[in-house]
Amino acid sequence: MECPPRPGTNPPLPTPDDLAVGPDGNVYFLEPAMNVVVQLFKDWVGAAVFFFIPGLLSTRGQRRMCGASLSAAEKHGGSTMSRWGRLRCGIIARFLALFCVAAFTPRAKVQSQEVMIRGTGQMVPVCKLTDLDSNVSFFSADTDFIVAFNLHNISESPCVPQPSVAFPQFDQEQVREARPFGLCTDCEDRLPNGQYRVHDPVVLNPGEIGHQTYRWKTVAPAETVKCLHLRALFTPVLVVAPTLFKQVCSEIAVSRTYAGAFVPPAPKDEPHTDEAQRSELFVLSSRKPRYYQDEMFTLHVGLVNSVAGSPSSEECPTLFLRERSPDGATRFDEVPPSGFKTCRSFSLGADRNADWQSGFEVDSGVRSRWTGIGEHNFELFQPVHSSRDDRIQFVRSNKLTVQIDDPALIPRKWQGKVKGVGVDVTLDKDAYQLGEDVPLHIAIENFDAPVPIYAIDPVWDPYPAIGIEVRDAAGRLLPENERSSNEMxxxxxxxxxxxxxxxxxxxxxxxxxxxxxxxxRPAVYTVVVTWCPLDGTHFEPGPGLPRKDDIKTYATVQAAATFRIVGEPSPASHWEP
Structure with a gap:
């Protein structure tokens, strides 16, 4: 058996688009560029760090793995790629993120975990992310634009929501020519002498709601002021919605937290209503209710009533995905369809002829926008119009919950175990519908090898890290005309x-x-996984590549799993809302 990699179609890689470490210490992904912006806050020992990486570096001409020397053309199935593109930027972004997380991690001792309520002497804990379910709304008011966050206490105990540390991300082309606008915190409480009014903290009892707003001017006060386009706003919810934001022509005023849900002033002849916001016009679903961490999956979008037609007249749907992670971190991201017949852009492997009647896919954000083991909640929105109070109205989907499990807990057979190292591959089931993808849950381990074991990192270099091939019932390697790819x-x-x-x-x-x-085509097949760890006895510590003479394969270990492709739907192949 030839050790990996075998030239051919290549697997997907996590897409570290634009990497940022937000004020809560979590790592986020936006889109590609490279500037490093660190903002320190005088009342909070921490930092908001953002990376925008336009692309640089060059590749090494060859890599050596399991005794096979591969050129760049061989690694990419015969076509040489002169640039790393978006993904090569990830190495720098990840390095800088790790550095800044270590350097600017929030210190729990600086911010008390309890707040004393004046007059009562009662100590109330600060709300944790998991205590709050945060939602975002967008409003226009004359020359102001308002982003409002409602903070719902879903815990079983009272807590005090802390004002979030915000940070805006502006269009990078514009900020090269104009100074970005800053934040004005608690501006409504600033007195003429520069001091601030003192307010008792808002206590949210279980089930109660508080709110916080971010407001800015959308008209320049003078010709010398250059308005900027906002790409993202790091707030109680990370909002990446450039098409919803109106231009920023002033400082962003950040309010304190108020009790109750935010209600914009409505015209006297039109009472405030959330009817359009509540209507479910499409169904959000996933192929499975449970996935393993880092397992790639998309979300399926279909109409509740296919006869009703599309929710809006847009040629290419503008959609927004809200995702809440098990730790309470919440995002609101603009997401295009992976493939849609009237959209110009599409994702590799997506159905480019999909529409509202057939249903289509959107990126779930796994391994790029969120992570974490536990329950992840999703909800999809599409803007349809603005109400008379200038609130942006949305139609939405159902709320979808997907469980992410730890793949380390999968019972392993370890049929491939040689000289103290092993590999295993586990499948979800025995039969798959024709055209249905087959997830592979692979594990590798150094059990007790007597020498230092080294191998290619499957996160940074997934293709040469592991070898995968499929054989038919006769043991014949499947030729290219008998297999398909998602074009990744x-x-x-x-x-x-x-x-x-x-x-x-x-x-x-x-x-x-x-x-x-x-x-x-329907038949019985066997997938074979090969791992070739290296003997690291003579490896020298350090970030560089080992010398050619020191690279020796320690062992070649294999694992296999048999499955069947059927021409009709198989169990668990349907979409689950």
Whole structure:
């Protein structure tokens, strides 16, 4: 058996678009550029750090893995790629993010975890992210634009919401020519002498709602003021909605937290209503109710009533996905359809002829916008119009819950175990519908090898890290005309082998379509996974690649799993709302 990688279609890689570490310490992904902006806050020992990476670096001409020397053309299935593109930027972004997380991590001692209520002496805990369900609304009021956040206490105890530390991300082309606008915190409480009014903190009892607003001018006060386009706003909810934001022509005024939900002033002849906001016009679903961490999946969008037609007259739907993670972190992201017949852009492997009647896919954001084991909640929105109070109205989907499990807890057979190292592959089921992708839950481990074990990192360089191939019932390697691919391309980062300490299970999530090995006709098949760890006895510590003479394969270990492709739907192949 040839050690990996085998030239051919390449697997997908996590897309670290534009990397940012928000005020809550979480790592976020936006879109590609490179400037590093660090904002320190005098009343909060921490930082908001953002990375925008336009692309640089060059690749090494060759990589050596399992005794096979591969050129750039061989690694990419015969076509040489002269640029790393978006993914090569991730290596710098990840390095800088790790540095800044270490340097500017919030310190719990600086901010008390309890607040004393004046007059009563009662100590009330500060709301944690998991205590609050945060939602966002958008309003226009004359020359002002308002982004309002309602903070719903879903815990079983009272708590005090702390004002969030905000940070705006402006269009990077514009900020090269104009100074970005800053924040004005608690502006409504600033006195003429520069001091601030003192207010008792808002206490949210279970089930109660508070709100906070972010407001700015949309008209320049003078010709010398250059208005800027806002790309994202780091607030109680990370909002990446450039088409919803109106231009910023002033400082962004950040309010304190108020009791009750935010209600904009409505015209006297039109009472405030949320009817349009509540209407469910489309269904959001996933193929499975449970996935493993780092397992790639999309979300399916379909109409509640296919006869009713599309929710709006847009040629290409503008959609927004709200995602709440198990730790309470919440995002509101503008997401295009992965493929839609009237949209110019599309994702590789998506159905480009999809529409509202057939249903279409959107990116779930796994491995790029969110992470974490536990329940993730999704809800999809589409703007339809503005009400008379200038609130942007949305139609929406149902609320979808997807459970993310730890792949390290999968019972492993470890049929591939040689000289103290092993590999395993586990499938979800035995039969798959024709055209249905086959997820591969792979694990590798150094059990007790007598020498230091090194291998390619499956996160940074997933293609050469592991070998995957499919054989038919006769043991014949499946030729290209008998398999299909989701057209995903792999690009590497050029890192050297990393150490694999004994006793640590490393899990890897792949799919056959992502690897270019999905059979395109009904039959019985076997997927074979190969891992070739290296003997690191003579490796020198450091970030560089080891010398050619020191690279020796320690062992070649394999695992296999048999499955069947059927021509009719198989169990669990349908979409689950």
């Amino acid at each position: 391309l792999w690009m590497g980062h050029g890192r050297g082998p990393v150490a694999y300490p004994a006793g640590n299970v490393v899990t890897i999530e792949r799919t056959l379509a992502g690897q270019g090995w999905l059979p395109n």
